Amino acid sequence: GAVVSQHPSWVICKSGTSVKIECRSLDFQATTMFWYRQFPKQSLMLMATSNEGSKATYEQGVEKDKFLINHASLTLSTLTVTSAHPEDSSFYICSATSRGDGEGTQYFGPGTRLLVL
Amino acid sequence: DQQVKQNSPSLSVQEGRISILNCDYTNSMFDYFLWYKKYPAEGPTFLISISSIKDKNEDGRFTVFLNKSAKHLSLHIVPSQPGDSAVYFCAASNNDMRFGAGTRLTVKP
Numbered sequence: 697g698a699v700v701s702q703h704p705s706w707v708i709c710k711s712g713t714s715v716k717i718e719c720r721s722l723d724f725q726a727t728t729m730f731w732y733r734q735f736p737k738q739s740l741m742l743m744a745t746s747n748e749g750s751k752a753t754y755e756q757g758v759e760k761d762k763f764l765i766n767h768a769s770l771t772l773s774t775l776t777v778t779s780a781h782p783e784d785s786s787f788y789i790c791s792a793t794s795r796g797d798g799e800g801t802q803y804f805g806p807g808t809r810l811l812v813l
Numbered sequence: 814d815q816q817v818k819q820n821s822p823s824l825s826v827q828e829g830r831i832s833i834l835n836c837d838y839t840n841s842m843f844d845y846f847l848w849y850k851k852y853p854a855e856g857p858t859f860l861i862s863i864s865s866i867k868d869k870n871e872d873g874r875f876t877v878f879l880n881k882s883a884k885h886l887s888l889h890i891v892p893s894q895p896g897d898s899a900v901y902f903c904a905a906s907n908n909d910m911r912f913g914a915g916t917r918l919t920v921k922p
Binding site: 698699705732738739740741742787789791797798799800801802803804806807 | 815822823847849851854855856857858859862900902904909910911912914915917
């Protein structure tokens with residue numbers, strides 16, 4: 697149980713285009729979803745936190761208009777990288793928490809590799 | 814199905830003692846394993862890793878052990894300090910990366 701999927705698993709796009717990444721909780725309702733970006737040295741940077749039906753809370757330094765997050769339902773959150781540029785190339789990972797789990801428990805998706813040419 | 818599992822959601826240890834965090838995986842194709850440490854409202858920070866060709870990697874107070882036959886890895890912290898209190902995630906990678914659900918470690922003074 698407690699599986700999170702991401703789609704697509706990898707994407708290559710041209711500079712200036714927009715890319716949408718989906719994050720789904722497959723067998724549970726996610727009260728909160730998180731979006732991370734992985735930088736070199738492998739630490740994950742928290743980009744934003746989203747709760748179903750409300751606006752996402754962005755971390756300092758993350759552009760809201762560039763990284764659009766929509767948490768449409770308790771099982772789906774999307775991250776849209778608008779007007780992507782080569783510096784946006786990275787590994788994006790989502791995670792979800794479920795009501796009733798212990799504090800700190802998060803279920804991670806498998807990640808999406810984005811390459812912007 | 815979860816390919817990486819951390820079966821203990823929480824662990825409490827006395828300061829100065831050893832903390833042992835465990836992680837099991839199912840996919841024998843994983844070739845690289847990592848541990849992350851996470852404080853509230855922050856992203857997981859890389860802590861230590863190990864390649865599948867090794868069975869032990871040590872960095873200061875942190876040691877990761879890998880048992881490939883059992884598909885099990887563990888993180889040992891010794892001596893444990895109150896500042897080590899955080900959520901620890903293990904991860905395994907091949908072409909992609911799979912995370913466990915985390916273990917909350919509390920180190921009591």
